Amino acid sequence: MRISYYPGCTLKSNAKNFEDSAIASMKELGVELDEIPQWNCCGTVFSLASDDLIHHLAPIRILLRTKETGSDSLVTLCSMCYHTLKLSNMRVKENPDELEKLNNIMYMEEITYDGTVSVYHLLSLLKERVGFDKVEERIRIDLGSLRVAPYYGCLLLRPEGVSIDPNIENPTIMSEFISAVGAIPVDFPHQTECCGAYLTVDNKDLVVERTYEILESARRRGTEFIITSCPLCQFNLDDRQKQVKQKFPEFEEIPVLYFTQLLAFAMGLDKKALRFDLNYVSPLSILEDKQILAIKD
Amino acid sequence: MEISANTLRSDVVKKVSEISGENLSACYQCGKCSAGCPSADRMDHIPSQFIKLIQLGMDEEVRSSNTPWVCLTCFICTVRCPKGIDIARIMEAARLLKSRENVDHFEVSSLRAALEEGLPPIAVVSVFRKHTAS
Numbered sequence: 001m002r003i004s005y006y007p008g009c010t011l012k013s014n015a016k017n018f019e020d021s022a023i024a025s026m027k028e029l030g031v032e033l034d035e036i037p038q039w040n041c042c043g044t045v046f047s048l049a050s051d052d053l054i055h056h057l058a059p060i061r062i063l064l065r066t067k068e069t070g071s072d073s074l075v076t077l078c079s080m081c082y083h084t085l086k087l088s089n090m091r092v093k094e095n096p097d098e099l100e101k102l103n104n105i106m107y108m109e110e111i112t113y114d115g116t117v118s119v120y121h122l123l124s125l126l127k128e129r130v131g132f133d134k135v136e137e138r139i140r141i142d143l144g145s146l147r148v149a150p151y152y153g154c155l156l157l158r159p160e161g162v163s164i165d166p167n168i169e170n171p172t173i174m175s176e177f178i179s180a181v182g183a184i185p186v187d188f189p190h191q192t193e194c195c196g197a198y199l200t201v202d203n204k205d206l207v208v209e210r211t212y213e214i215l216e217s218a219r220r221r222g223t224e225f226i227i228t229s230c231p232l233c234q235f236n237l238d239d240r241q242k243q244v245k246q247k248f249p250e251f252e253e254i255p256v257l258y259f260t261q262l263l264a265f266a267m268g269l270d271k272k273a274l275r276f277d278l279n280y281v282s283p284l285s286i287l288e289d290k291q292i293l294a295i296k297d
Numbered sequence: 298m299e300i301s302a303n304t305l306r307s308d309v310v311k312k313v314s315e316i317s318g319e320n321l322s323a324c325y326q327c328g329k330c331s332a333g334c335p336s337a338d339r340m341d342h343i344p345s346q347f348i349k350l351i352q353l354g355m356d357e358e359v360r361s362s363n364t365p366w367v368c369l370t371c372f373i374c375t376v377r378c379p380k381g382i383d384i385a386r387i388m389e390a391a392r393l394l395k396s397r398e399n400v401d402h403f404e405v406s407s408l409r410a411a412l413e414e415g416l417p418p419i420a421v422v423s424v425f426r427k428h429t430a431s
Contacts, residue, residue: 008419009418010418013417013418014415014416014418041418041422043422043426044419044422044423044426045370045422045423045426045427047389047426048317048370048383048385048386048389048390049317049386049389049390049393050315050316050317050318050386051315055426078419080419080423154371158371158372158375158376159372159375159376159383159385168376193335193371193373194335194369194371196369197369197370197371197423198420198423198424198428199367199369199424200416200420201403201416201420201423201424202402202403202404202407202411202428203367206336206339206367210335231417231419232417232419232420235416235417235420239414239415
């Protein structure tokens with residue numbers, strides 16, 4: 001299967017470990033991610049103002065770019081990109097007048113956008129179009145007793161129209177994924193609660209406290225690893241552990257991986273695919289302690 | 298705080314309604330938004346109180362409240378409101394009251410220090426979009 005792929009800004013910088021592990025593990029499953037040409041930033045946040053059409057231009061131009069390649073499906077990995085592309089697409093489909101205005105602004109483009117591209121998150125693609133049973137067949141390393149907690153955050157689930165799971169309050173798609181890769185999913189009460197998002201820039205203390213609360217809640221349920229899909233959640237839950245440790249000295253670090261890193265590891269892929277070097281808290285010591293197979297160079 | 302016919306007809310009611318596209322008077326103060334809000338403990342006014350302030354046209358209180366600036370746009374309130382009010386849009390409108398008057402909430406001069414921490418681009422773009430004049 002080939003599918004158009006939109007990386008977004010952070011997958012090419014801080015979250016290279018997300019992109020590299022996704023491309024390598026999808027290849028193992030026979031899924032080629034075709035990066036769309038000449039893509040622009042999606043704007044990261046979906047504009048919630050009624051009269052603010054211009055901020056939907058960036059996401060809609062990405063969908064036009066997708067259609068230009070002859071594709072009618074687009075997959076993203078970043079939760080923020082997914083959320084923004086999905087909601088802007090819904091908005092223009094419901095408001096043809098707005099779509100016409102946006103197409104007029106994009107008069108230099110060779111085609112117009114007609115609302116026909118479907119936006120997928122990689123987890124939905126894995127579940128609906130690849131199948132978690134196929135994922136299970138490709139697993140080479142026995143994760144055995146590894147206890148992994150899913151962290152959804154906000155943007156994969158809310159508002160309802162974007163949700164990658166039919167149950168927005170108690171989703172299960174990530175736990176199903178964790179079972180498919182052979183680990184034990186941990187259910188914990190903070191898995192859909194916000195990490196503090198972009199307030200990490202101008203209200204760091206709020207994020208440090210949120211991170212502490214979320215990670216401690218996961219730990220109380222016996223979590224060894226956390227997986228996520230959002231590079232902003234990943235930064236807040238992983239890199240911010242530095243500040244959590246300063247504020248709460250008794251705190252013990254927990255590795256926070258992208259779900260594709262866990263997948264690539266369970267498939268036995270090499271260091272280049274895993275990029276654990278970009279995670280602030282390394283997962284290696286836990287993997288060694290549990291005598292789970294060493295990683296290939 | 299004085300409530301009168303004038304405050305009820307205040308500009309803040311009109312502007313927030315227009316920008317958000319939501320019906321403010323639909324709120325009957327059940328408090329589900331505040332119960333689920335992960336930022337409520339840091340807010341000057343919890344989300345249901347903040348909506349009440351807007352309903353009453355308490356312009357000064359609305360503008361000086363920190364509530365929309367510690368709102369994380371996590372959409373918990375939006376998905377739980379039994380009246381279908383998209384509260385995230387009301388918070389956005391309240392932020393825009395300030396941003397559209399060309400006032401930054403985020404101190405842009407502090408960006409250098411923030412970038413040295415290795416923040417991901419999505420964090421920086423988002424804070425500019427949500428917390429600076431637009």
